[in-house]
Amino acid sequence: MIYLSVIVPIYNSEKYLKRCVDSIVNQELKEIEIILVNDGSTDSSGSICDEYAKIDDRIKVIHKENEGKLMARYSGVKEAQCEYITFVDSDDWIEANCYNLFVKQMNAHIDMIAYGKKVDTEKSGITLPKFTYSEGLYNSNCIRDVIYKNMLWDNQNYQSGISHSLCDKIFKSSLLKKSYNIINEKKYVNMGEDAMILFPIFQWINSLYISHESPLHYTHQINKIPVYMSDAGYFRNLYKWREYLIANTKGIAGVEKQIDYMYMYMVNLKKECYGDYTHNDEYIFPFQKELCGKKIIIYGAGRVGCTYINQIRRSEYCDVVAWVDKNYEKYSGREIKNPKEIMELQFDYIVVAIESRDIQKDVIEWFQKIGIKKDKIIN
Numbered sequence: 001m002i003y004l005s006v007i008v009p010i011y012n013s014e015k016y017l018k019r020c021v022d023s024i025v026n027q028e029l030k031e032i033e034i035i036l037v038n039d040g041s042t043d044s045s046g047s048i049c050d051e052y053a054k055i056d057d058r059i060k061v062i063h064k065e066n067e068g069k070l071m072a073r074y075s076g077v078k079e080a081q082c083e084y085i086t087f088v089d090s091d092d093w094i095e096a097n098c099y100n101l102f103v104k105q106m107n108a109h110i111d112m113i114a115y116g117k118k119v120d121t122e123k124s125g126i127t128l129p130k131f132t133y134s135e136g137l138y139n140s141n142c143i144r145d146v147i148y149k150n151m152l153w154d155n156q157n158y159q160s161g162i163s164h165s166l167c168d169k170i171f172k173s174s175l176l177k178k179s180y181n182i183i184n185e186k187k188y189v190n191m192g193e194d195a196m197i198l199f200p201i202f203q204w205i206n207s208l209y210i211s212h213e214s215p216l217h218y219t220h221q222i223n224k225i226p227v228y229m230s231d232a233g234y235f236r237n238l239y240k241w242r243e244y245l246i247a248n249t250k251g252i253a254g255v256e257k258q259i260d261y262m263y264m265y266m267v268n269l270k271k272e273c274y275g276d277y278t279h280n281d282e283y284i285f286p287f288q289k290e291l292c293g294k295k296i297i298i299y300g301a302g303r304v305g306c307t308y309i310n311q312i313r314r315s316e317y318c319d320v321v322a323w324v325d326k327n328y329e330k331y332s333g334r335e336i337k338n339p340k341e342i343m344e345l346q347f348d349y350i351v352v353a354i355e356s357r358d359i360q361k362d363v364i365e366w367f368q369k370i371g372i373k374k375d376k377i378i379n
Contacts, residue, residue: 003106004084004099004170005033007076009069013090014043016219021052023093025059028100034059035076040066045090070193073166074180083109086170091219098215102170110137111205113170114162116214131212132161138208144253147208152199152245152258153265155292160262164195168216175201182248191234192241196248203251238266260314283307283355286378291318291349299363300353301325301336308353321347343370352379 006024010017024034036049036059046063053059062075073087084106088094102113116129132154138147150161179197242263249255267284285308296318298305305323312320324339325331342350350367354360360379367377 002031002033002082003029003103004031004086005035005076005080005082005173006099007035007037007073007080007085007087008090009037009039009072009076009087010041010045010049010090011039011066011069011072012041012043012045014041014045014048016091016093017045017048019093020088020090021048023095024088025052025056026096027094028097029103032058032099033080033082035062035079036060037062037064037072037076039064039068039072070183070197077177077180080173083173084170085173085176087167088216089167089218092167093217093219095215095217099170101211101213101215102209105137105209106170109172110207110209111172111175112201112207113209113211115168115211115216117163117165117168117216117218118214119218119220121220126217129163129214130157130159131210132157132159133210135210135212138210140206143202143205143208147202148252148254150258151202152195152255153261155261158292162198164192164198165218166194166198167218169198171201172205175204178204183244191237196241196244199245199252199255200248203249238263257316261317264311264317283353285311285317286351291351291378293318294348295319295321295346297322297324297342297345297347297350298353299324299339299350299367301327301331301334302354304355305353308351321345339366340370348376350377352377354379 008020008024013020021034021036024032034056036052038046038049038061049059049061049063053061060079062079064072064075069089076087077085086099101115105113116131118129119127121127132150133147147162150156152160152162154161176197179200182200183193183196242259245259246256249259264284268286283304298308298312298320300308301323302325305325309320309323312318322337322342322345323335324337324342326339328336328338350372352360352363354363364374364377364379368374
């Protein structure tokens, strides 16, 4: 009995490809189908695939024009013949017992199996994963009551409750193909395709096995900036990602709020790590770990402050105990207060929602003069 189709999307991966394929070929579980999808590589990756196919009849090679990882994987999914499907990226590798660990679950026809991955970097070595959920089998009630709560974004650990990666999962073939059939229009996808495939599936599964084993080794290339991060259309693509997930996870209670948390995290990541941005939605509340669930005061009743307030109310990311502005009197009919009143309030942080750097500086200096510590002021 062949349990599992293993799909490897490949593009110009000659440096790592043999290590990847060797790790799959040498699995303790021999009853697997291996599908290598050469996505229009211009290096020797395609010929490496063909050489492996000559010596192992479990290997099928697909050569196609370059369309990106989503469509490369989809080509493999359409060819897969087994009850279960999994993926390995061509620069990653798996330990010899990876799939043998989960034979029991596959024999029990579990809908999805999720496990951990070790992150390999040249400088820091191996980083082990942090797990949000306990190891074990989750039935449909547990998936609804436990997994749904923070699977896409876990505020306590400031990470996804369930890894967005497809490579640390084993899927029932029918469920994976159902999700791919929804997203097969390429116009949707320029980034975040793993999450767009993965999370809609949670609406349809009745059983999930979570393992704390970490047999997948993910190769983190520390000097390589993700292509989507440098894309001029980053924010437009990120918004499409958000809209797609919201539209296709309507059967999952509470997930829209998590999608917004993740969306705002990705906006900040772009801003903080890869340079400033210009976008129609140019004012983004500083969704950072320190503010999650805290009592805050917003200073500024202009466009920036209004945007921040709306984003906080929508996401319920933190608790706004006061909205203040020195020109509070001109905002009659709104809940804007005199900033002098804040000393009577209990709060954790003040967020300065002012566009002008000079005015920001003046406001921060004023707060410090009345006794607010600098580390409690965020701008």
